[in-house]
Amino acid sequence: MTNAVYAPRLAIALFAALAVAACSKVENPEVSAADPGHASGEHGSSSSAGLPDGRIAQGEQLASAKGAATGQSCVDCHGAEGNAPIDDTYPKLGGQYGDYIAHALQQYRAGERVHVLMSPQAAALSDQDISDLAAYFGSRTTQLRDLHGVE
Numbered sequence: 001m002t003n004a005v006y007a008p009r010l011a012i013a014l015f016a017a018l019a020v021a022a023c024s025k026v027e028n029p030e031v032s033a034a035d036p037g038h039a040s041g042e043h044g045s046s047s048s049a050g051l052p053d054g055r056i057a058q059g060e061q062l063a064s065a066k067g068a069a070t071g072q073s074c075v076d077c078h079g080a081e082g083n084a085p086i087d088d089t090y091p092k093l094g095g096q097y098g099d100y101i102a103h104a105l106q107q108y109r110a111g112e113r114v115h116v117l118m119s120p121q122a123a124a125l126s127d128q129d130i131s132d133l134a135a136y137f138g139s140r141t142t143q144l145r146d147l148h149g150v151e
Contacts, residue, residue, distance in 0.1 A: 049102035051127050054135025062133050069120035074133065077117065081140040095142020098134035105130045 063074040063082070074093070078085050082093030093101060107113035108122035109130070125133070 048099045049106060049130070049134075051102055051131040051134075054098060054102075054131040054133075054138075056132075056135045056139050058128075059132035059134070059136025062129055063136055067121045067124065069124060070117055072117065072121070074121075074137075082137045083140065083143045092143055093137040094140035095144055096137055098138030101137055102130050102134040105133065 066073050066076075074082070077087070077090055078093050082096070085092060104113060105122050105125060108115065108118045109125055111119065113119075122130075
């Protein structure tokens with residue numbers, strides 16, 4: 001076979017390896033000793049979004065609170081614990097990585113990501129609100145699946 005045949009396969013393998021490396025948790029003993037919450041791997045204990053630590057109980061309250069912008073709560077659209085969206089195009093949030101949720105909410109709030117309902121809902125959220133929601137939904141049982149074993 002020629003190199004042209006192998007190039008797409010190599011690109012896919014390289015991309016997959018980079019994705020796995022980016023998602024893999026590598027413990028740093030210096031960080032773990034300084035921040036025991038980081039070592040535990042608990043949702044909301046550390047954020048790449050530059051947010052304060054998330055509080056699951058406060059996030060649960062926020063998830064059920066009606067937003068002034070739309071009159072809806074998170075669970076009204078995404079379902080109980082974020083696992084039963086009312087529309088197939090709405091994502092399941094339960095068990096999602098907290099940092100993913102936090103970054104998405106920050107982007108909606110900043111207008112970098114736009115959705116007719118989410119943009120106004122996120123506009124009023126503080127950094128602590130975003131962190132709390134991310135911690136709550138990240139702590140729920142997931143119905144998400146990864147691609148391990150999928151051929």
